[in-house]
Every structure is written in structure tokens, then in C-alpha cells.
Amino acid sequence: MRKFMALFRRELASVFWSPLGYVTVAVFMSATGWTFLQAVQAQVGGSLQLEALLAISILVWLPVLITVICMRLFAEEKRSGTIETLLTTSVGDGTVVLAKYCGAMFFVLVGLGGAMASLPMLVYLAPNIEAVDVAALLGGGAMLVLVAMCCTAIGVLVSLLTRNQIVAAICCFWAICVPLMVKPLLATVPFVRQEVLDRLSVEQHVLQYTGGILQVPPVVLYLTVTVLMLFTAVRVLESRRWI
Numbered sequence: 001m002r003k004f005m006a007l008f009r010r011e012l013a014s015v016f017w018s019p020l021g022y023v024t025v026a027v028f029m030s031a032t033g034w035t036f037l038q039a040v041q042a043q044v045g046g047s048l049q050l051e052a053l054l055a056i057s058i059l060v061w062l063p064v065l066i067t068v069i070c071m072r073l074f075a076e077e078k079r080s081g082t083i084e085t086l087l088t089t090s091v092g093d094g095t096v097v098l099a100k101y102c103g104a105m106f107f108v109l110v111g112l113g114g115a116m117a118s119l120p121m122l123v124y125l126a127p128n129i130e131a132v133d134v135a136a137l138l139g140g141g142a143m144l145v146l147v148a149m150c151c152t153a154i155g156v157l158v159s160l161l162t163r164n165q166i167v168a169a170i171c172c173f174w175a176i177c178v179p180l181m182v183k184p185l186l187a188t189v190p191f192v193r194q195e196v197l198d199r200l201s202v203e204q205h206v207l208q209y210t211g212g213i214l215q216v217p218p219v220v221l222y223l224t225v226t227v228l229m230l231f232t233a234v235r236v237l238e239s240r241r242w243i
Contacts, residue, residue, distance in 0.1 A: 003092075003095055004095050004098065004099050007095065007096060007099035007100070007103075008099045008102055008103055010099075011073075011099060011100055011102075011103025011104070012103050012106060012107075015069070015103070015107050020068075021107060024065065024068045024069065024111070025107075025110060025111050025114060028061055028064065028065045028111045028114075028115065029111065029114045029115050029118070031061045031064075032057050032058050032060075032061050032115040032118065033057075033115070033118045035057040035060055035061065036053060036054050036057040036118060036119075039053040039056070039057055040053060049133065049136060049210070049211075050119060051119065051133055051136035051137045051140055051210050052136070052140065052206075052207055052210045052211065054115075054116070054118065054119045054137075054140070055140035055141075055143070055144060055206045055207070055210050056203065056206065056207070057115075058112065058115050058116070058144055059144065059147070059180070059202065059203065059206055062112075062144070062147065062148060062151065063151065063173055063176040063177050063180065064173070065108060065111050066104075066108060066148065066151045066152055066155050066172070066176055067155065067169055067172045067173040067176065068169075069104050069107050069108065069152075069155070070104055070152060070155025070156060070158070070159050070168075070172050071155070071159060071165050071168040071169035071172050072159070072165055072168070073100045073104060073155070073156055073159040073160075074100070074156075074159040074160040093234050093237040093238045094234050096237065097156065097160075097230060097233045097234050097237060098230070100156060101152060101153060101156050101230060101233075104152050104155070104156065105148070105149065105152050108148050108152055109145070109148070112141070112144060112145065112148060116137065116141055119137065135212065136210050136211065136212065137210075139209040139210055139211075139212060139214065140206055140209055140210035142209060143205055143206045143208075143209035143210075143218070144206060146218070146219060146222040146223070147202055147205075147206070147222060149222060149223075149226045150179070150222040150223075150225045150226045150229075151176045151179075153225070153226040153227075153229035153230050153233075154172070154175050154176055154179075154225075154229050155172045155175075155176065156229065156230065156233050157229045157230075157232055157233040157236070158171050158172040158175050159172065160233050160236050160237060161236065179202060180202050180203075182200045182201065182202070199217065205218040
């Protein structure tokens with residue numbers, strides 16, 4: 001546990017002791033807030049609740065946030081050569097991967113928390129807007145956290161496969177966006193049923209949890225993919241010891 005905490009603190013320090021972390025969070029919150037306000041204006045009198053609009057606005061920019069934090073996780077270690085020093089210590093490969101993953105997730109959760117706070121701020125600044133449905137806000141937030149866990153695990157694996165941060169950023173962004181675009185991509189296939197599209201749609205999962213429809217399959221899906229990606233990342237890191 002001490003080795004894990006040491007690596008975890010090291011990962012947090014590398015982010016929060018540099019302007020990159022603060023700039024990334026500020027840009028993410030600004031972009032999310034702007035998208036949310038535009039959606040609110042466009043949905044005046046519409047059927048979607050404010051909580052759903054906020055959740056979708058966050059989902060739009062979530063890949064950018066995760067890409068920025070994940071592209072440097074292992075790519076920077078490889079570029080600087082510190083990955084070799086890290087692998088020659090007594091720290092296990094699973095501990096290294098988990099510490100970097102948790103450090104990235106902590107950063108992502110900070111961004112998500114700040115973005116979610118934009119709805120209470122809007123209601124406070126505009127008293128004529130309907131009150132916040134706390135249950136809907138928490139439901140949408142919980143599903144966004146699950147999606148972020150899954151996407152961050154994908155980003156960890158992609159960063160482990162290259163030493164160039166630009167290549168890692170491009171591949172990471174594409175790998176994260178593919179699951180988010182499953183529904184529009186499969187919608188072009190004539191024999192795919194709508195039920196299948198809804199079960200695979202990340203947007204639909206977020207809207208369901210925001211609307212109070214709590215289903216187990218999406219939770220199992222995202223947790224399974226998260227564990228699978230981290231397990232694969234550990235195996236890839238282990239293979240470097242024998243190269």
C-alpha cells in the first residue's frame with residue numbers, strides 16, 4: 001500500500017504542480033458550461049430536464065478531458081526514460097498501472113465535480129429556473145463516473161502502447177470516441193434493431209440514469225471493460241520486462 005500511495009502522490013504532483021492540470025480543468029469546465037447554456041436556450045419548452053442537458057454537455061467534452069490527462073501517463077515516462085527505472089524497482093506492474101489509473105481518475109473526478117456544479121450555480125443565479133432534482137443529478141453523475149472510469153482505463157492502455165504524446169493523444173481520443181459513437185455508427189446498418197442500439201448507447205445510459213431508470217447491465221458493461229483494459233495494460237507492462 002505504501003508503494004501505491006507513493007506512486008499515486010507522484011502522479012498527482014506531476015499534474016497539479018504544473019499549469020497543465022489547472023488549464024485543462026478550466027477549459028473543460030468553460031466548454032461544458034458554454035455547451036450547457038446553449039443547450040438550455042435551445043431546449044426552452046422542450047422535454048429534456050436541465051439535469052439531462054448538463055449530463056449530455058459533460059459527455060460531449062469528457063473525451064477531451066480524459067485524452068489530455070491520459071496521453072502523458074506512460075508516454076512521458078517512456079520519452080524521459082524513467083519507465084526503465086520504475087520497472088527495475090520492486091514495485092509490481094499492477095501497482096504501477098493502478099496508481100497511474102487512480103491518479104488520472106482523481107483528476108477526471110475533479111473536472112466532473114466542477115462541471116456538475118454549474119447547474120446549482122445556474123439555478124442560484126437565475127431564480128426563475130426550476131429547482132435542481134438532486135436524485136436526477138446524482139444519477140447522471142454516477143453514470144458519468146462509470147463512463148469516465150471505462151474511458152480512462154482505455155486511455156491508460158493506449159498511453160502504454162506508444163512513447164510519443166501526440167500519437168498517444170490521437171489514438172486515445174479515437175479509442176474513447178469509438179464507444180461513444182456506437183449508436184450512430186450501427187444506426188446505418190439496416191438489420192440492427194433499435195433495442196440493441198439503446199443498450200449500447202452511452203448517451204442513452206446517461207439519460208436513463210438521469211431520468212431515474214437505474215439498470216444493472218450498463219454498470220456491469222462499464223466495470224467489465226474497465227477491468228479488462230487495466231488487466232491488458234498490466235500484461236503489456238509485464239511484457240516489457242522480457243523485451
